[in-house]
Amino acid sequence: MPETFTVFINGQPVTAGPETSVAALLLRERMVNRRSCAGQLRAAFCGMGICMECRVTIDSDAHGLGCMTFCRPNMKITTL
Amino acid sequence: MKTGSVTIIGAGPAGLAAAAAAAPYATVTLLDENPGPGGQIWRAGAGTTTAAAELWEPARQAGAQWLGGCRVVAADAHALLLENATGAQRLPWEKLVLAPGARERFLPFPGWTLPGVLGAGGLQALVKNGLDIRGQRVMVAGSGPLLLAAAAFLRSQGAIIAGITEQATRRQLAGLAWASLVSPEKRKQASGLFRQLRGVPYLTHCWVEAAEVQESSHKNSGWLAAVRLRRGNRRWREPCDWLASGFGLAPNIELARLLGCALAPAAEGRPSSIAVDDFQLASQSNIWCAGEITGIGGLELSLLEGRIAGLAAAGQTALARRWLKARDRQRHFARALARAARLDAELRRLPGDETVICRCEDVPLGRLREYHSWREARLLGRCGMGACQGRICSDITGWLWNWQYDTTRPPVTPARISTLALMAANAEKASSSEFIL
Amino acid sequence: MASSNRTFDLAVIGCGIVGAACARAGTRAGLRTIIVEGSLAGGGATAAGMGHIVVMDGSEAQLALTLYSRRLWQQLIPELPEAAEYRSCGTLWIAEHEAELELARRKQAKLAGQGVACEILDARQLMEAEPCLRPGLAGALRVPDDGVLYPPIAAQWLWQQAQNAGAVMRSGAIVTRIQEQAIHVAGGDRIQAGAIIVAAGSQGAELIPEIPLRPRKGHLLITDRYPGFLRHQVVELGYLQRAHAGTESSVSFNLQPRATGQVLIGSSRQYSHDRAVEPDVLSRMLARAQSYVPRLGDLRGLRAWTGFRAATPDDLPCIGPLPNRPHIFAALGHEGLGITTSLGTAELLLAQMLGAEAPIPAGPFQPARFFIETSPAGHA
Numbered sequence A: 001m002p003e004t005f006t007v008f009i010n011g012q013p014v015t016a017g018p019e020t021s022v023a024a025l026l027l028r029e030r031m032v033n034r035r036s037c038a039g040q041l042r043a044a045f046c047g048m049g050i051c052m053e054c055r056v057t058i059d060s061d062a063h064g065l066g067c068m069t070f071c072r073p074n075m076k077i078t079t080l
Numbered sequence B: 001m002k003t004g005s006v007t008i009i010g011a012g013p014a015g016l017a018a019a020a021a022a023a024p025y026a027t028v029t030l031l032d033e034n035p036g037p038g039g040q041i042w043r044a045g046a047g048t049t050t051a052a053a054e055l056w057e058p059a060r061q062a063g064a065q066w067l068g069g070c071r072v073v074a075a076d077a078h079a080l081l082l083e084n085a086t087g088a089q090r091l092p093w094e095k096l097v098l099a100p101g102a103r104e105r106f107l108p109f110p111g112w113t114l115p116g117v118l119g120a121g122g123l124q125a126l127v128k129n130g131l132d133i134r135g136q137r138v139m140v141a142g143s144g145p146l147l148l149a150a151a152a153f154l155r156s157q158g159a160i161i162a163g164i165t166e167q168a169t170r171r172q173l174a175g176l177a178w179a180s181l182v183s184p185e186k187r188k189q190a191s192g193l194f195r196q197l198r199g200v201p202y203l204t205h206c207w208v209e210a211a212e213v214q215e216s217s218h219k220n221s222g223w224l225a226a227v228r229l230r231r232g233n234r235r236w237r238e239p240c241d242w243l244a245s246g247f248g249l250a251p252n253i254e255l256a257r258l259l260g261c262a263l264a265p266a267a268e269g270r271p272s273s274i275a276v277d278d279f280q281l282a283s284q285s286n287i288w289c290a291g292e293i294t295g296i297g298g299l300e301l302s303l304l305e306g307r308i309a310g311l312a313a314a315g316q317t318a319l320a321r322r323w324l325k326a327r328d329r330q331r332h333f334a335r336a337l338a339r340a341a342r343l344d345a346e347l348r349r350l351p352g353d354e355t356v357i358c359r360c361e362d363v364p365l366g367r368l369r370e371y372h373s374w375r376e377a378r379l380l381g382r383c384g385m386g387a388c389q390g391r392i393c394s395d396i397t398g399w400l401w402n403w404q405y406d407t408t409r410p411p412v413t414p415a416r417i418s419t420l421a422l423m424a425a426n427a428e429k430a431s432s433s434e435f436i437l
Numbered sequence C: 001m002a003s004s005n006r007t008f009d010l011a012v013i014g015c016g017i018v019g020a021a022c023a024r025a026g027t028r029a030g031l032r033t034i035i036v037e038g039s040l041a042g043g044g045a046t047a048a049g050m051g052h053i054v055v056m057d058g059s060e061a062q063l064a065l066t067l068y069s070r071r072l073w074q075q076l077i078p079e080l081p082e083a084a085e086y087r088s089c090g091t092l093w094i095a096e097h098e099a100e101l102e103l104a105r106r107k108q109a110k111l112a113g114q115g116v117a118c119e120i121l122d123a124r125q126l127m128e129a130e131p132c133l134r135p136g137l138a139g140a141l142r143v144p145d146d147g148v149l150y151p152p153i154a155a156q157w158l159w160q161q162a163q164n165a166g167a168v169m170r171s172g173a174i175v176t177r178i179q180e181q182a183i184h185v186a187g188g189d190r191i192q193a194g195a196i197i198v199a200a201g202s203q204g205a206e207l208i209p210e211i212p213l214r215p216r217k218g219h220l221l222i223t224d225r226y227p228g229f230l231r232h233q234v235v236e237l238g239y240l241q242r243a244h245a246g247t248e249s250s251v252s253f254n255l256q257p258r259a260t261g262q263v264l265i266g267s268s269r270q271y272s273h274d275r276a277v278e279p280d281v282l283s284r285m286l287a288r289a290q291s292y293v294p295r296l297g298d299l300r301g302l303r304a305w306t307g308f309r310a311a312t313p314d315d316l317p318c319i320g321p322l323p324n325r326p327h328i329f330a331a332l333g334h335e336g337l338g339i340t341t342s343l344g345t346a347e348l349l350l351a352q353m354l355g356a357e358a359p360i361p362a363g364p365f366q367p368a369r370f371f372i373e374t375s376p377a378g379h380a
Helices: A022-028 B013-022 B050-061 B120-128 B145-156 B170-180 B184-196 B254-258 B299-313 B317-321 B324-340 B345-349 B374-381 B393-401 B425-432 C017-028 C060-079 C098-113 C123-129 C151-164 C201-207 C239-243 C279-292 C294-298 C335-354
Strands: A005-009 A012-016 A055-058 A061-065 A076-078 B005-009 B027-031 B065-067 B071-075 B079-083 B088-092 B095-098 B102-104 B117-119 B137-143 B160-166 B202-204 B206-213 B224-231 B234-239 B242-247 B249-251 B287-289 B356-358 C007-013 C033-037 C091-095 C119-122 C139-143 C168-171 C175-179 C182-185 C189-198 C214-225 C233-236 C249-257 C262-271 C300-311 C318-322 C325-332
Touching: A005 A022, A022 A055, A022 A076, A022 B120, A061 C214, B005 B013, B005 B299, B013 B027, B013 B050, B013 B095, B013 B299, B027 B050, B071 B254, B095 B299, B102 B120, B117 B120, B120 B137, B120 B145, B120 B242, B137 B145, B137 B206, B145 B160, B145 B184, B145 B242, B160 B224, B160 B234, B170 B324, B206 B242, B224 B242, B287 B299, B299 B317, B299 B324, B356 B393, B374 B393, B374 C151, C007 C017, C017 C033, C017 C151, C017 C189, C017 C325, C017 C335, C033 C151, C033 C189, C060 C335, C091 C098, C091 C123, C098 C119, C098 C139, C119 C123, C123 C139, C151 C168, C151 C335, C175 C201, C201 C300, C201 C325, C214 C279, C214 C335, C239 C249, C249 C279, C262 C279, C262 C300, C279 C294, C300 C335, C318 C335, C325 C335
Parallel strands: A005 A076, B005 B027, B005 B095, B027 B065, B095 B287, B117 B242, B137 B160, B137 B242, B160 B202, C007 C033, C007 C189, C033 C168, C091 C233, C189 C325
Antiparallel strands: A005 A012, A055 A061, A055 A076, B071 B079, B079 B088, B102 B249, B160 B206, B206 B224, B224 B234, C091 C139, C119 C139, C175 C182, C182 C189, C214 C262, C214 C300, C233 C249, C249 C262, C318 C325
């Protein structure tokens, strides 16, 4: 895998690397990944795959676990 | 000549030590949900830290297999059901070493659900996984030695540590310091951390009362803007970009519980752990447990427990016996530390009726007050019914009201339906082609 | 306790959805009512069930009871709290192939004959109605007025209605024995009542051993939230046959859209007392669901659980007085239809208790059919 590549957050190209998790990338970009069931903004919280707050659409997976998923070239991340 | 196979779940210090100890004598498979070995403490993004490699390398050379990036979603007496990013597999096991580590304990306060509020270890993990934190202000709050480690790491990555607040009193900490005299390793670690944190305000008997949101005109609208701190009668506001908050650790016991392993007796309101005998054997035959799962004890204890469990699982009881004394010494220290660590009763008053307790289902404290048990809160209030399966909120309701978490059922973590359809023993064949490592 | 020194007109044993509905009907009829619950109200089969409000035509009596009950639910809908999550999603009975579509047509004629709105969908209409289904299915019978709700909240609401009308609850009380007009609870206490309704689900068998109830275990699994993934409760047409095939364990395709956007996946049937989630049964059930809805495989399952349906040999509930103890009434054996038929059961029972005209024929539901000595002719 190349050292840096492009991933897409809501269609916008962003540079990322294979050592960057989706959750870290979204925090870096100050992007909130989801709304809670009552509509609150939520971002990564526990950082280790327990709390599930970092769920976000990764390619076709509507509830991808952002903190456990590392960026890949051309990955499509859809927030909120 | 190797006899039997040992499957080790969790590649933190305990799991790695087990793998290194067992690999010369048994066919070892080490698996972890992270891409590389190391666990939380030796996390290195998608790679491996030196400390992890020092244990893993000899194990690998002795033939141990690595299964990274896969989660155990269910298990029975014969096989584990594994899921990775692309597929699933039933993996038969003979001897099992469970070393799944711990998660952070979180206590609720107004604003704890805001983006920008994270676990202390959580923010650390995210920075290791690519979050750039240079020049940003971080408040570190909660309780326990993990706060110091997190703050020192974040500072080394360029963060400005606005302060560290520890809920324990200075007198309680003095008690801890006395306990730490038992362990020169701990003493060395602590003085090293304080050296790295020179100049950072460290406030005892102090905590975050609320996290405040950035106003709508700001570019980071909706994110954390500041925290409200309290120390005795003094209250003040501290602007920060991130809040890293944690109140110690809770063992990850779910898989062990699913496999029928008995709990160790726990004090009221404290997280449960798994009971083990002298050789780390759990109440179920052929299942050994090592590391934080048997009770929070830190790195040295985890390494010793892992080594004993690995040797015992590989049938090397005589070799394992050599390490019992050293393990017991570390355990004695860990128990003393656990006894001394207490959460201030005032912290229970932080969450208001509107403060969300169950983050998955947005159940506020006020609604939970209507219920009398964990089960009632689940059934009637949806508390704990979401994706984390109650892992975050049950710890809080246990601390608030001593509600008992009920039984563990498969899946122990959310998993694809296509994975769960492979749970049956006779589904083995269909699955083998689906797992892509 | 104050309640045990009073005399009640009616004592209901069990505060599941059937018991709660009976208590509500009792207070509405002006009866001084007490409900006795051993554990958590609504925490038994009520908590485990799917909450499908459905018209079922396994027999003439079943059709009458479910249709009547569904009508009662529809009257209550405007009053139900939002947390009861009622949704009028309708049921799609899926015909896999042409032969099953013929069965669907017959079912349609039968239901329409009873005034039930329903229509046959061909293959194309089915794909439009429920795009997640695999192509190649023959069609479906759509019953638009069926719905779903969240049973524990519905049961709690029914009980609160009774409570508002003066009913009292004796909670944490294990009933050890029932007599004509008296209930004995563990600890030696006695509760006096003019009439007793046993609505204790599978546990009813311990109190009325003459009724041959057997716990029929079921598995369910719920997914994370996927709003819009599924629109209808979708059930394979062969459900009834599969469900009651009498084999060791059976699974059938039964999918429900929850108000939360979650998908509830069912269902399985087996006679068992073991509460554990069985990997073998669960995985077969999920594989069957996936065979109808391939994309289901990519959804994340959050939680699986089991529950026990109280089953009778003829798959009809017992709703009526015991032949040898006429002041004791059974409201037992609802199998998988307890949520739907709770309201109808309560009305039918109260009519019998008060000597009023029964809203539907009560004969097929009489417990007497299982009491060999008192009804030697029996009912097959």
